[in-house]
Amino acid sequence: MTKTLIELLKQNKSHAQSFENEQFESVQDGQSPESVTVCCSDSRVLQDEMIENRTPGHVFTCSNIGNRVFEETADGLAVSGDVSYPLVHTGTENVVVIGHTGCGAVTATYKDIVDGIxxxxxxxxxxxxxxxRLTDGVEALPDDIEESEAINRLVEYNVDKQIEFLLDSAIVxxxxxxxxxxxxxxxxxxDERGMLHVVNVNGMRDPERIAEDWPELAAQMNRRWTY
Structure with a gap:
């Protein structure tokens, strides 16, 4: 057993000791989270910490490479089971798709489309x-764009396309x-690291429209790419 894994278990013990048993009482027999988040699997992206999620049963968290909301099934593409479950079975009514700057999954996909990897x-x-979802976005990029800027534009594009898939499904x-x-x-x-920047609300991408319809989101509304 490595020192790293032993340390993980010690950290869990600290976690358990920081909770009072009563915090879990209301969720012993079920859950009804208010939101489901779909985040990219990346060690730099602190999915629970970014929204201060420390309440059992409050948020249903999912993560995968590229913050995808869909999977391939025998019947074709479908909203993934981990996203569908809270929406269908626990009464969850809010979905948050979380991309991140410098996304490795988006970078790999971009490079594969351009050169093959x-x-x-x-x-x-x-x-x-x-x-x-991203091929059309890559084709829409300017020819002279730097790779880092291309990736961050495609991060937004990917979030848009995941939301588009959700809204087109019967699940949502x-x-x-x-x-x-x-x-x-x-x-x-x-320069405020760790901030979530709103780029899409219910399929709407226009910052002015979003600020008009949801003024409480205006302070964090920030898109880099309008296409």
Whole structure:
């Protein structure tokens, strides 16, 4: 057993001791989270910490390479089970799709579209799924754009396309809300690292329209790419 893994268990013990048992009482037999978040699997992106989620049963968290909301099934593409479950079975009415600056999954997909890259089968499968949504975005980029800027534009584009898939599905009803944000730890949007920047609300991408319809979001509304 490595020192690193032993330390993880020690940290868990500290976590358990910081909770009072009563905090789990209301969720012993079920859950009814208010929101489901779909985040990219990245060690730099603190999915729970970014929204100070420390309450059991409050947020249903999902993560995968490229913050995808869909998966490939025998019947074709479908909203992934981890996203569908809280929407169908626990009464959750809010979805938050969380991209992030400098996304490795978006970078790999971009490079694969442009030049082709070799990856193990599991990663290849994820890239191929992302390519279904990002190819048109890559083609829409200016010819002289720097790679880092291209990636961060495509991060927004990917969030948009994931939300588009959700809204086109039968899983998401008209009463549900879908929010698209980008987590910035690279000073791309501002110098306040760790901030979530709103880029999409229920499929709407126009910052002025969003600020008009949801003025409480205006302070964090920030898009880099209008297409």
């Amino acid at each position: 070799a990856e193990p089968a599991g990663i290849r499968h994820c890239i191929d799924l992302l390519k279904l 009803s008209d009463e549900m809300n879908v929010l698209g944000v980008v987590y910035d730890f690279q000073d791309v949007y501002s």
